[in-house]
Amino acid sequence: MKVFIAGMGVFTASGENCSGNLSALLEKRHGIHASSRDIDTLMGDFPIAKIAYTNNELAAKAGVSTSWPRTALLGVIAAQEATASSGLDFTKYRAGFISGTTVGGMDSTENFFYSYSKNKTAGHISQIINHECGKISHLIAENIQAKDFVTTLNTACSSAANAIAFATRMIKTGRLDIAVAGGTDALTAFTLNGFNTLLLLDDELCRPFDARRKGLNLGEGAGYLVLVSEEIARQNNCPVMAEVSGYANASDSFHQTTLSDEGNGPYLAMESAIKMAGLSAYDVGYINLHGTATPNNDLSEGNAILRLFTDKIPAVSSTKSYTGHTLGASGGIEAVYSVLALFNQTTLPNLRFEISMPGTELIPETEARKIELRHVLSNSFGFGGNCCSLLFSKV
Amino acid sequence: MDLYINGTSSISAFDSQQGLRFDNKNRFICIEPDYKLIIDPRQLRRMSRIMRMGLASAIKTLEVASVQTPQAVITATGLGCLDDTGNFLVKMCDPDNRMMNPTAFIQSIHNTMGGQIAMHLKSNCYNNTFTQDVLSFEHALLDAIMLLEAGTIESVLLGGIDELTELKHELTSRLYKAQKLCEGYFGQGEGSAFFSLSSVPSAVKLEAMILSQNSKHGDICDYISNHLALEKKTLILTGKCGDKSDEAYKSLENIFGSTATIDYKKFCGDYPTSCAFAAWLACELLQQKIIFDAIAQPKHIIIYHAYPDRPHTLIHLSGC
Amino acid sequence: MEQLIYNLKEQIIERLNLTDTKPADVDSDAPLFDEGLGLDSIDALEIIVLLQQVYGIKITNAEEGKKAMRSVKTLAEYIIEKKG
Numbered sequence: 001m002k003v004f005i006a007g008m009g010v011f012t013a014s015g016e017n018c019s020g021n022l023s024a025l026l027e028k029r030h031g032i033h034a035s036s037r038d039i040d041t042l043m044g045d046f047p048i049a050k051i052a053y054t055n056n057e058l059a060a061k062a063g064v065s066t067s068w069p070r071t072a073l074l075g076v077i078a079a080q081e082a083t084a085s086s087g088l089d090f091t092k093y094r095a096g097f098i099s100g101t102t103v104g105g106m107d108s109t110e111n112f113f114y115s116y117s118k119n120k121t122a123g124h125i126s127q128i129i130n131h132e133c134g135k136i137s138h139l140i141a142e143n144i145q146a147k148d149f150v151t152t153l154n155t156a157c158s159s160a161a162n163a164i165a166f167a168t169r170m171i172k173t174g175r176l177d178i179a180v181a182g183g184t185d186a187l188t189a190f191t192l193n194g195f196n197t198l199l200l201l202d203d204e205l206c207r208p209f210d211a212r213r214k215g216l217n218l219g220e221g222a223g224y225l226v227l228v229s230e231e232i233a234r235q236n237n238c239p240v241m242a243e244v245s246g247y248a249n250a251s252d253s254f255h256q257t258t259l260s261d262e263g264n265g266p267y268l269a270m271e272s273a274i275k276m277a278g279l280s281a282y283d284v285g286y287i288n289l290h291g292t293a294t295p296n297n298d299l300s301e302g303n304a305i306l307r308l309f310t311d312k313i314p315a316v317s318s319t320k321s322y323t324g325h326t327l328g329a330s331g332g333i334e335a336v337y338s339v340l341a342l343f344n345q346t347t348l349p350n351l352r353f354e355i356s357m358p359g360t361e362l363i364p365e366t367e368a369r370k371i372e373l374r375h376v377l378s379n380s381f382g383f384g385g386n387c388c389s390l391l392f393s394k395v
Numbered sequence: 396m397d398l399y400i401n402g403t404s405s406i407s408a409f410d411s412q413q414g415l416r417f418d419n420k421n422r423f424i425c426i427e428p429d430y431k432l433i434i435d436p437r438q439l440r441r442m443s444r445i446m447r448m449g450l451a452s453a454i455k456t457l458e459v460a461s462v463q464t465p466q467a468v469i470t471a472t473g474l475g476c477l478d479d480t481g482n483f484l485v486k487m488c489d490p491d492n493r494m495m496n497p498t499a500f501i502q503s504i505h506n507t508m509g510g511q512i513a514m515h516l517k518s519n520c521y522n523n524t525f526t527q528d529v530l531s532f533e534h535a536l537l538d539a540i541m542l543l544e545a546g547t548i549e550s551v552l553l554g555g556i557d558e559l560t561e562l563k564h565e566l567t568s569r570l571y572k573a574q575k576l577c578e579g580y581f582g583q584g585e586g587s588a589f590f591s592l593s594s595v596p597s598a599v600k601l602e603a604m605i606l607s608q609n610s611k612h613g614d615i616c617d618y619i620s621n622h623l624a625l626e627k628k629t630l631i632l633t634g635k636c637g638d639k640s641d642e643a644y645k646s647l648e649n650i651f652g653s654t655a656t657i658d659y660k661k662f663c664g665d666y667p668t669s670c671a672f673a674a675w676l677a678c679e680l681l682q683q684k685i686i687f688d689a690i691a692q693p694k695h696i697i698i699y700h701a702y703p704d705r706p707h708t709l710i711h712l713s714g715c
Numbered sequence: 716m717e718q719l720i721y722n723l724k725e726q727i728i729e730r731l732n733l734t735d736t737k738p739a740d741v742d743s744d745a746p747l748f749d750e751g752l753g754l755d756s757i758d759a760l761e762i763i764v765l766l767q768q769v770y771g772i773k774i775t776n777a778e779e780g781k782k783a784m785r786s787v788k789t790l791a792e793y794i795i796e797k798k799g
Contacts (some may be wrong), residue, residue: 042490081525094608102504110488117488127570129565132474133505151534154505162523169541174425194500210459251513255502256757262549268519286620289597384510385502386522395774437753442730494768496730497760 001264003168004395006238007086007226008145009078010336012323013049013219017081022340025348030322032205032217036196040189046201049219049324050187055107063142064143067126067270069105070134074329075184076143078222082180083144086226088236091152091167096149097141099224100159100165100183102328104133107188136184155330156382157290158249159183160391161331164225165247171229175343176231182224182332183325191327192218195353198257206293206325208318209302209364211355216292219324223332225339242339245375245393246279248272252385258296265387266290270308273389284391285373286347288338289364290381291318292325301379313367314377317365318349328395332379338378345373396544401597402460402713404452405588405675409662411685422564423584423664440517441498443478445558448587450515453554460591460665466548468512469520471535471555473528473667474563475505481562483686484704486712508556520700521548527635528698531555532670533708536604554589555671559664571638581637584658584664588671590678592619599678602695602711619697622711632659632673643701655690659698667679673698674710681714719791725767727787730761743788747755758787759784765789 004130008018013031015021024031027267034050036043051058051074058073059066061078079097083090109131115123134152141150149170153162160183167181185191193220195201200217233240248271252265259265274281290301298318305313319337320326326333339346351363373393381387408416417424425448430439433451440598442450449470457465480503486495501507506524513522523540525534532555539551564583570576592601623629631651635641635658663672663675677696679685698710724738727747731754745751748759762784766772772794774780783793 040492101417110484113484113488117485125566125573125630128566129570132526132528134473134531137527149438149606151530153524154526155509155524156504156506166523166538169545173541189487190484193495194497195484196504197497197500198760199763227636249521249523251510253403253513253517253519256507256510256514258756264519382506383504383545384522385513386506386510440734441757499756501757572739619717 001172001229002230003171003244004230004233004240005225005244005283006088006228006233006295006338007082008241008336008339010018010223010333011051011074011078012221012326013051014322014334018340019181022177024345026321028349028351028363032324033112033311036192036285039187040192041045041193043196046203047205047217048187049217051220052163062289067128068139068324069108069136071105071107071184072102072139074186074220075099075136076140076223078184079180079224082224082226086238087228088178090178091147091268093232094148094286095146095395096167096170096176097137097144097146098174098181099137099140099165099181100163100328100331101133101136101185102154102156102159103185103188103191105130106134106190110189112166113319114223135366140351144180147390149176155386156384158329158380158382158386158388159330160223161380162249164244164331164335164390165249166386167227168244168247168331171227176325177229178319181226182335183228184222185220185327185329187220194263200294202293202316205352206321207352208289208291208293208321208378209298209357209362210352210353210377211291211357213298215294219325221323221326221333222329223336225335231320236276240312241343241395242392243395244390244394246273246391248276249388254385254386256342257282257383259300259381259385260299261303263386266301266379267308269387269389270304270379273377273391277391277393281309281374282312283375284377285371286315286376288334288376288378289316289318291320293320297355302357302362305362306360311376313362315347316362317370335378335390338376342373342376342392342394345370347371396594398540398601399593399595399597400590400599400601400678401593401595402456402462402591403589403675403678404459405454405586405672406448406704407586407663407672410483420564421582422559422584425585432470434591438653443476443502443686445476445478446502446508448510448513449554449556450601452587453552454514456589456591456665462550462591463514463551464518465520465550465591467542468509469523469535469538469553470506470509470549471531471662471671472505473526473527473531473557474528475561476503476507477560479503481560486638486695494688501707509656528707529667532602533604533606533670540604541595544593549593551592552589553592554587555668556587556668557585557668559583559585559666562670577638579637581660582664584592584669586663586666586669586672587610588675590674596715598682598715600713600715603709605709615707616650618709619647623652623654626695628688628698629654630694631656632677632698633698634660634669634673636660636665638662640703647701657687657689670698670700674712677712681712716791719794720787723787723791726765727762730765731758741787744786747784748784768797771796
């Protein structure tokens with residue numbers, strides 16, 4: 001059974017919806033304008049891709065309670081867009097919500113801890129009731145009426161990609177008719193300080209796949225796909241944007257926070273996703289890279305691409321140069337971007353690339369270029385060596 | 396496709412020899428093994444308790460099942476690595492002494508155990524981590540079932556892990572008090588239970604797993620009454636916590652009739668992935684490694700969870 | 716210098732959770748990584764962050780960092796040099 005994409009929604013610092021994000025990509029406008037100090041005044045000054053709205057503004061936009069954690073607020077806005085664009089009435093079908101997130105309700109939890117650390121009896125306990133990652137999905141699922149199956153994956157930065165793969169399998173095995181799948185993560189002091197202690201933050205705008213890359217910029221946002229079975233798409237005359245033709249997960253099994261230099265996990269994930277679709281590496285026209293701009297990730301991913309595609313490297317680019325690294329949401333946001341590239345038959349430019357990485361000589365796309373695309377790959381790799389690749393095909 | 400559990404191992408507050416570890420604050424605390432006998436001491440140095448519990452029970456499970464490298468590692472955790480998360484948070488929120496360290500952040504992520512297990516096995520296998528509150532373990536099991544039924548792989552290592560920390564205990568107690576839920580409550584718990592699943596017949600068979608959709612649990616009612624009409628040697632393990640949330644079980648209790656029933660959280664306490672403990676206990680009972688007075692030799696065990704506003708779940712295991 | 720070396724040993728033991736090690740067990744001249752205490756890349760990160768948080772010293776050059784972290788003694792010398 002084929003699984004189709006019948007709707008999409010995306011919300012990042014570079015655009016509020018699909019069309020806003022697409023025009024930002026085509027016009028090379030990034031969203032990395034804020035500073036880490038806007039979130040944590042005690043931190044050093046690092047660029048971040050923060051969405052300009054406050055939680056209250058987001059809640060008003062989404063029509064939900066202001067008590068929701070930011071991760072849920074960002075997620076529900078993207079999920080509402082995805083749901084509306086599909087035109088489907090979820091209540092008529094077995095509809096599920098499958099989401100990736102790494103921080104859950106951490107922004108609200110932090111507010112609690114700022115009070116609690118001064119006085120053990122202080123802090124409103126209600127600030128931690130939505131801490132769990134699963135609570136975020138539950139809130140969003142109820143709002144968009146995708147309640148028949150709700151689950152959350154947390155495999156660090158590959159969470160949303162794994163959510164899309166899992167949702168596709170739920171439909172393929174006949175367990176769901178419709179699944180809204182992707183991910184959401186808000187910027188928090190926790191993740192900013194965490195990546196800072198790992199010395200992975202660039203104090204300038206990040207340069208994915210460039211020889212001089214120094215690290216990543218963190219970002220926030222959400223991206224969701226509405227996945228439907230072939231039959232539901234036909235019955236409803238859905239505006240099908242693409243097919244989820246392949247997906248694969250592999251462990252790199254090298255180190256808790258770094259990938260192997262040769263990129264074993266990334267190689268296996270890409271290879272298996274292509275194989276599942278019955279294609280060869282030569283059929284892939286564009287890869288939306290994981291491309292975090294850390295020295296380690298880009299080298300490992302680059303080496304894996306060289307090994308897999310050898311003499312015919314497809315167009316590649318990292319759109320984290322626009323959105324920053326949105327962690328658990330990145331696989332969802334970049335799935336939407338990949339489908340936008342496929343649907344509009346265009347490459348997406350990689351910002352701030354000038355010099356290729358020694359040893360790989362890979363040159364990412366730096367302009368939006370019209371190109372004939374049939375199959376597009378989206379890569380997401382996370383801590384714990386968790387690697388996931390998704391393949392989208394033109395219908 | 397028929398699926399079987401060919402190995403299992405658990406770390407919990409309950410030990411058939413040592414009894415129950417229940418402290419004076421109403422907490423079920425894990426009886427932990429000497430990890431140095433299971434895990435390389437150099438690796439142990441950095442590991443938090445939840446990582447030790449997870450990796451140790453994963454290694455033991457594979458030993459029992461005689462599986463060298465499973466083709467998938469799937470973990471479930473409701474709250475993840477609370478100790479490392481809490482450490483980092485507390486230091487971060489103390490403006491005078493911001494000594495956050497990278498290790499705590501690295502190990503705060505929910506898939507830390509899954510990644511550690513893959514690294515320990517030096518395996519490039521499928522690896523996923525589910526976190527959906529009290530449903531986390533059932534969802535991980537669903538993933539395992541789908542992978543095995545697809546026929547592309549033959550063995551899955553599956554586990555459910557949660558840890559209880561001082562901070563979690565303190566904050567959850569405050570939360571329960573605020574929600575007036577605490578009366579009769581068995582107590583908070585923790586644990587790690589792992590399973591090796593395969594389609595090759597062995598001692599315990601996975602007869603069924605049902606997740607009700609939303610709050611419609613007719614499927615589960617029908618399944619239990621049909622089964623009980625045929626099979627008398629059945630034991631039911633319920634996930635009751637002792638407090639007023641147990642009212643959710645009322646709708647099905649008349650179906651149980653005189654069937655032997657045990658509230659398993661009296662042995663492990665209440666925690667998000669306690670269902671994994673229940674499944675481990677069921678495997679032990681079906682193989683007569685543990686014997687309870689309520690029913691000496693159960694042939695079937697049904698693990699049933701009911702929640703006020705969540706889907707109900709059922710896992711049915713049988714002895715072969 | 717001696718006091719600094721002793722403090723460093725204590726701080727490293729605590730940070731890196733070297734539970735069975737006492738400051739006196741650590742040879743000031745022995746290599747910290749691979750041999751000696753057998754530390755790895757995550758430990759290196761911990762030590763870099765320790766230098767930042769406790770001594771206000773930021774290692775920006777990887778080569779320089781490697782040299783400084785060869786042994787407890789080189790680390791102490793590095794701190795004295797940077798703090799002047």
